Amino acid sequence: MQSFEWVDATRLSDALSSLEDKAMVKAGGIDVLDRLKEGLDGPKRLVNIRNIRELKFAEEAGGVLRLGPLMTLAETAQHAVVKQSFPALAEACEMAATPQIRNVATLGGNILQRPRCWYFREEQFHCLRKGGDRCFALDGENDYHAVFDNGICAIVHPSAVAVAAVAYGATVQLASSKGKREVPLESIFVRPEQDVTREHSLAAGELLTEIRLPATGGMRSAYTKLMEKESFDWPVAEVATVLQMSGGRVEKASIILGAAAPIPWRAKQAEAALVGKPLTAESAAQAGRAAIQGATPLGENAYKLRLIEVAVRRTLMKAGGMNA
Numbered sequence: 001m002q003s004f005e006w007v008d009a010t011r012l013s014d015a016l017s018s019l020e021d022k023a024m025v026k027a028g029g030i031d032v033l034d035r036l037k038e039g040l041d042g043p044k045r046l047v048n049i050r051n052i053r054e055l056k057f058a059e060e061a062g063g064v065l066r067l068g069p070l071m072t073l074a075e076t077a078q079h080a081v082v083k084q085s086f087p088a089l090a091e092a093c094e095m096a097a098t099p100q101i102r103n104v105a106t107l108g109g110n111i112l113q114r115p116r117c118w119y120f121r122e123e124q125f126h127c128l129r130k131g132g133d134r135c136f137a138l139d140g141e142n143d144y145h146a147v148f149d150n151g152i153c154a155i156v157h158p159s160a161v162a163v164a165a166v167a168y169g170a171t172v173q174l175a176s177s178k179g180k181r182e183v184p185l186e187s188i189f190v191r192p193e194q195d196v197t198r199e200h201s202l203a204a205g206e207l208l209t210e211i212r213l214p215a216t217g218g219m220r221s222a223y224t225k226l227m228e229k230e231s232f233d234w235p236v237a238e239v240a241t242v243l244q245m246s247g248g249r250v251e252k253a254s255i256i257l258g259a260a261a262p263i264p265w266r267a268k269q270a271e272a273a274l275v276g277k278p279l280t281a282e283s284a285a286q287a288g289r290a291a292i293q294g295a296t297p298l299g300e301n302a303y304k305l306r307l308i309e310v311a312v313r314r315t316l317m318k319a320g321g322m323n324a
Helices: 010-019 031-035 072-080 080-085 085-095 107-112 160-167 268-274 281-291 303-319
Strands: 005-008 023-026 047-048 058-061 066-067 171-176 179-182 208-211 220-226 237-246 249-256
Touching: 005 010, 005 107, 010 047, 010 107, 010 171, 010 208, 031 107, 058 080, 072 080, 072 085, 072 107, 080 085, 085 160, 085 220, 085 237, 107 160, 107 208, 160 220, 160 237, 160 249, 220 303, 237 303, 249 268, 249 281, 249 303, 268 281, 281 303
Parallel strands: 005 047, 023 047
Antiparallel strands: 058 066, 066 208, 171 179, 171 208, 220 237, 237 249
């Protein structure tokens, strides 16, 4: 690990003025510390934003929930409004990692963390995402890799928070020394064909300063995480769904898959299969089958297709109050 300058920012303005070229941001530090130890990053400056109080808040007005990026996963999972109105987000936070990590890891850090692909994390593999000339996972050990959008790079996006927040139609506020902008959360994620070296489109010097969740207005939502271990583990399949019902039928559906693609993956065919139909065990199963259409599994991860299908069905039935 190389030496770097440490900046302990206590105000947002201090942090923004410190984010020059080769500067990195540290909040909880869970992913940042790993990346420094693994030699993935060598910043000239590390800007600690953990003590910026103006970035840690949870405020509701008119049903819209504003969350600061420094809210920990544990705090978010236990927040009364999140539990009542955004249960898929509460459960995604509650099921992430271990209690120790959830009490340190932040919303912003979880959303913007880098992939956990073992080829990307191992310094001896100079993969595409690190500026190399190949994705080793395509022909290598790819048990936990992407089954969608995996022709160039087969990472899976690692954020459970992003899966749930995208399902709710969240927007994020991004700030820099030049000003602020608000964009849909879903729009910041970068697919490999756009830029294989990046996972998000934040510009140099930009900070994620707020996550906004629109009013759910009686919508039904749920989250499911399937893991190899029951205690704590990365997901092998993950689903968040938000449904708007009208007259007993699904008027609008949002179905987002995690651990399936390099970005939180919108299952558009599953959404289309559900809209206009009553939410039943049969329609949930049909949506599950539609969710895996177009998948391109690799040599060792075709098992994921059945898990995704089942996870979609269970999540929809859970949202509808049915036993899966």
